[in-house]
Amino acid sequence: MVALVVAGLGMVMAAGAAVRLLWIGNLDALDLAAKVAIPYPTTARDWPELRIDAVLPSPAGSEVLLAVRWPGRPENRSVLVVAALDDRAACRYLTEWCATRASLSPTPHGPSGLDLRRRRTFQRVELEVLSEDLDQMSPA
Numbered sequence: 782m783v784a785l786v787v788a789g790l791g792m793v794m795a796a797g798a799a800v801r802l803l804w805i806g807n808l809d810a811l812d813l814a815a816k817v818a819i820p821y822p823t824t825a826r827d828w829p830e831l832r833i834d835a836v837l838p839s840p841a842g843s844e845v846l847l848a849v850r851w852p853g854r855p856e857n858r859s860v861l862v863v864a865a866l867d868d869r870a871a872c873r874y875l876t877e878w879c880a881t882r883a884s885l886s887p888t889p890h891g892p893s894g895l896d897l898r899r900r901r902t903f904q905r906v907e908l909e910v911l912s913e914d915l916d917q918m919s920p921a
Contacts (some may be wrong), residue, residue: 824889825851826913830884831849833883846862849861859916861913871906874906886899
């Protein structure tokens, strides 16, 4: 009897893990499909993927300076000044993602909103882009 209960719990846990992986994979696929619709992005908010090279939080306020790049096109870099809606969690996630060189999926919303979601996870940060300095160098 105990063996059946343990086996049943194991099957439920395996099914839950499979559903979670499918859900995350679906989120990644939807993000990428939305980005393919913009063939020539003009802002880092429209890139299909970005990585954070540096995070500099402002000691006085909720503003954060982010140096980001598009891994698929190394000549495309941008410096973003953003305001985090949840200061503590946002700074912690942004710093962690920078240190681990995490692949992020940017999703714009509204005129200046930006959601960053770490691929293959549910971790996300909601930001407001205050300014952007985009550097698109031509490849050598």
